[in-house]
Amino acid sequence: MTHALKTVTMAALFALAGSALAAGEPVIGLITKTETNPFFVKMKEGAAEAAKAKGAKLLTGAGKADGDNAGQVTAMENMIAAGAKTILITPSDSKAIVPAIKKARDKGVLVIALDSPTDPVDGTDALFATDNYKAGVLIGQYAKATMAGKPAKIATLDLLPGHPVGAQRHNGFLQGYGLQSLDAKSNELAKPAEVVCMADSFGDQAKGQTAMENCLQKNPDINVVYTINEPAAAGAYNALKKAGKDKSVLIVSVDGGCQGIKDTAAGKIAATSQQYPLKMAAMGVDAGVEYAKSGKKPSGYTDTGVTLIAAKAVAGVDSKDTTVGTQLCWGKK
CATH class of the missing domain: 3.40.50.2300 (Response regulator)
Incomplete structure (x- = not known):
């Protein structure tokens, strides 16, 4: 074996x-x-x-x-x-x-x-x-609109060094937020001044929680968290709740899985880019x-689609609600 x-x-x-x-x-x-x-x-x-x-x-x-x-x-x-x-x-x-x-x-x-x-x-x-760069752009746009001009102190819980999907989602998020970024072809991670902590989560809930705890130690004033996926987002939420900051920090993510949509509906995640x-x-x-x-x-690339799912709609950003997200989670009919 x-x-x-x-x-x-x-x-x-x-x-x-x-x-x-x-x-x-x-x-x-x-x-x-x-x-x-x-x-x-x-x-x-x-x-x-x-x-x-x-x-x-x-x-x-x-x-x-x-x-x-x-x-x-x-x-x-x-x-x-x-x-x-x-x-x-x-x-x-x-x-x-x-x-x-x-x-x-x-x-x-x-x-x-x-x-x-x-x-x-x-x-x-x-x-x-999925167009992973677009998935990042969508949650970046949502986060920026939700923050409504408030200065952002961002933590990014990324995948692992050099991975294309991790880079595309990370850089797409920054692009959508209107910050200095890199294009979809880069496997490097941009780090504008607004990003006060970057950590690798490996897409894992436990590692995501540890990464968020470490970021809070570095900068307790973090108010926006981007995560590579929803298990990492769940870990980030647990760390924030433990620190008494779960109500004051905005979390956005990618996947749109059934549990992720439940977490979005419950207010743990503000918005997620759903893939199939x-x-x-x-x-x-x-x-x-x-x-x-x-x-x-x-041959070539086939885009299998991405949809922004949000618990609360914000002006100027096209999204679907969690009822639609539940109907579509994982791509089920």
Whole structure:
């Protein structure tokens, strides 16, 4: 059993793939960053549902944590050995994963990135993802309008160094707020004077709470918090509540997951940019089945959509309420 495929033994993996190959079913692999983040849990569910509907066999694997490139490489190698002709992947390390993807593509395997691009972006055959820079811009615009001219002292709870999605959301947020920023192609994080604390949360609730606690020690006057995702936002909220500041600090985030929308409705998060992992997963499986049938490959970037969801609307910023957010969370019909 490998650490990247914790839920399935190698013998079971090959048995699943072998039976599918014998039956003429396409074998598709899905490799997510982690097995525990609700976003990726839902993506896995969406891929499983789409594979069942299309008559394909789905193999799944994940890293131990965000940033675990070795775990993702092992999962990819095991899936290809088991007969997968399409790999769907949310890259943990956008650069380090590229050599393994190239080896797969050289063997005729279709590789599609979901949610997160590789660096360079053409390291995969195609990308199905949210416009993460736009997602950041939307919550930045909302935060600025909500603050209504009050000087901002901002904490950013980011993903991890050098990750494209983390950079795009961070820099998009600053751009939307009207602050000095970098464009969507940069993997660096801008730090204007208004940002008084930056910390890596790895998209994790516990790490997000620790990061927020550390930021409050550095600057107790923080009044705006940007978070890479809603688990990090939940951690930030816990830290702020513990410090008695949960009512006076504005938190904005990205994902629009079902729990995140509940937190928005409860006032823990002011607004979040909603994305749709079920759609990403279904599109990836559909492309894999089409490739198995016809050899046709998708190419380039497909925008899977983003919507600003807010508990309270603010003038000049287009948003939907949490009732709509609940109806659409994760991309469910």
